[in-house]
Amino acid sequence: MQLTGAEVMVKCLEEEGVSTIFGYPGGAILPFYNALRDVKNIKHVLTAHEQGAAHAADGYARASGKVGVCCATSGPGATNLVTGLANAFLDSIPVVAITGQVKSSMIGHDAFQEVDITGITMPITKQNFLVNKPEELAQTMRLAFQIAKSGRPGPVLVDVAHDVQTAMVEYRPAKMGELPTVMPDEKLVEKAIAALNKAERPVMLVGGGVAISGAEYEAVHVCEKMHMPVVSTLMGLGCISAYREQFLGMSGLHGHERANNAIANADVVLAVGTRFNDRVTGDRDKYSAHKTIIHIDIDPAELNKNIASTIDISGDMRTILKMLDKGCKGHDIKAWWDTIMTWPGMDEDYGNNAAPLFIEALNPVLKGKDYLLATDVGQHQMFTAQHLKVEYARQLITSGGLGTMGFGLPAAMGAKLARPETKVICISGDGGYKMTGSELFTLASNNIPVVSVVFNNSGLGMIRQLQTVQFNKRFMACECPGYVDFVKYAEAFGLEGEHVATPEDFAAAVKRGLDKDHTYVIEVDIDPKDMVVPMVAPGKGVDEFVRGLGE
Known part of the structure; x- marks a missing residue:
């Protein structure tokens, strides 16, 4: 069967059972988008930014256990995926990223929107490929999925030259076999x-x-x-x-x-x-x-x-x-x-911090419920990890190894599309929300319901905490001047939300948000002086704690 390279790419996605792709088009990837238009069983989600596409594919993979897929054009489109790929790499998440590349004859000539994306991503992918020969396209696409999900999972990037996407290729359907079990000694x-x-x-x-x-x-x-x-x-x-x-x-x-x-x-x-x-x-x-x-x-x-x-x-x-x-x-x-049992347990009151009480207020609301919770990175992430009673694997979706601010909202979006019957909550800080909060556009335009929580202390709380512990409270660049009303920000996208000031109001607001059929933004006012405790002293053993924080 003779197909264009772009059509072969789509056929390979169908072979793998891919149903959702997150991406952003551009000139070098347009043949692929043209082929994708004729396919009814693969949904393309246009994100506000390519980083959002990568994080959404990551969240999709974490929630489903399947390979997440994202795509972008050459040059800046491809480089905007880099943070998301590095995040997936360090947390061992199976993602396949498809990028367009300039024509084969132009590679290496600093053409418009040309970057060596395989060279750039070599340290942050399990493997990557530059496809500049049409006959190698199908085999490479299939191999990318095999590598992404085998052994220790991770991201794989496939960079496809524009002329490979438009070339006519002989396509033969194939299906990869079962992955082998690695037996121990x-x-x-x-x-x-x-x-x-x-x-x-x-x-x-x-x-x-x-x-x-x-x-x-x-x-x-x-x-x-x-x-x-x-x-x-x-x-x-x-x-x-x-x-x-x-x-x-x-x-x-x-x-x-x-x-x-x-x-x-x-x-x-x-x-x-x-x-x-x-x-x-x-x-x-x-x-x-x-x-x-x-x-x-x-x-x-x-x-x-x-x-x-x-x-x-x-x-x-x-x-x-x-x-x-x-x-x-x-x-x-x-x-x-x-x-x-002589040592302080999970339910001990650490210091005089109010922020953990907001998380603890969620436990009776969520216990035994079918929900997923995603977070950004920072103090709110640690408050959640310490005080939310997570009940099953893959329920908490968070950035571990790379510690990526802005991960939460697009990851929550990907998780919701992976498991549409499951309620999804995202908890972010105001710092990370300013990075990728524009994905509210994607949530609104695709009518994807997520409860989006913003812990707002008008600053970078974890930086403030580290400057307290390590730099004798010499605060620098940790306080964000001016207040941002994130509920009004949500309204700009046609969404709604509310402000809360107490744990009880927060729990009630989350309940209301879970009943909505669209994204609902909840802004929580947090004291900038609240600290994440306990905290191990820098460079010390895990049982040597910093004392006096949060008091």
Whole structure:
């Protein structure tokens, strides 16, 4: 069958079951858009900015477990995807980005809107491709999806020259086979079982890899069988429900005291699907000292990279956890639990901060409900991670490794399109909202209902907090002069919203917003002096906290 290259690209998307694409057109990608116009089963969402398209594809992938797809033209269109691709790369999110490129004969001649996007994105993608031969197009498109979702997932970019999109190509339908299961070393699993069965103070640390691999059930089964305490990284929140008695909370820089103390005092740490980011470990030597660390990850490159672990197991997460469950035996660790319960728990009142009360007010409203919650990056993100009781994997959508301000709103949009029957809430700070709040245009023009919350302290709260702790309150560029009324901003797009000042009013406003059939903006007035506590002292161990914040 003879088709244009652009038509082949669309056929390959159909082969993969793609139903939604986020993008922004331009000259070099117009043949693809022309082919896309004739397809009825793929929805194209025109975003306000290409960064929004990348974040929306990311949010779509996180919510659905499928590959998210975004597209842009050459030059500035392609470079505007870079932040979103880097964000997906560091959080191991499967995204395929399709970009148009100038004609093959013009590549390397500084043509209009030409950049070397494959060179630019090489460090922040699993792999990228420049297609300048029509006969390689279909194979490359299929390979991009295979790479994005296999092993440790991540973003893949396919840059397609304009003349390749317009060339006539022989197309033959194909379907990629099932992805192979990566089996672990059985002897290493046996060593891990032996260590866990001897442990007197075991702790399970769950990371984002548990959710990505769909291994939350197996993880719960292991911790229940051994009655083992569980802590979570930011990306692992929800893999173990916050309502389970074994769950101690989030660990790391802004982790709960009970969770961090448990890690510091454990004799065996079963770390599942985490790459031991510096925000998780604090002082790395102290983190791994005097304990056995069993590190399980699909990516062997992550083993022994950040933390000196004792037993490293690479392979399929579900398979490994099933093997551990079969071999591990529950034993008496009551003394360990007695010690754990002497430390402050998740529900302790940290300081005199009012902001966490707004998040806590959501828990009775949302408990047991089918909802997703996305966040931007900053203090509001940490308040949410600390005080929202996340119940299942993929429920919390947030930027971890890159820490991307402006991620929340477009990611929430992508999540809602991935799961249209599920209610979606986004919590942003006023700083990040000023970056990508223009995606309210996309939400309004496509009638996508999201409850969009803005925590407004008229500043950059986390920068203010870091300048308090590290620079003796020498505040610089952390306060935004002038007040922005975000409800009026929403009204400019034909949307509605309200202002709230108390946790009770906030909970009621969220209830109202969830009943709307369009995006509803809620602005929450936050004291600029509110701090995220607890906080691990910079460069210290995870059980060494900064005291006096928020008081």
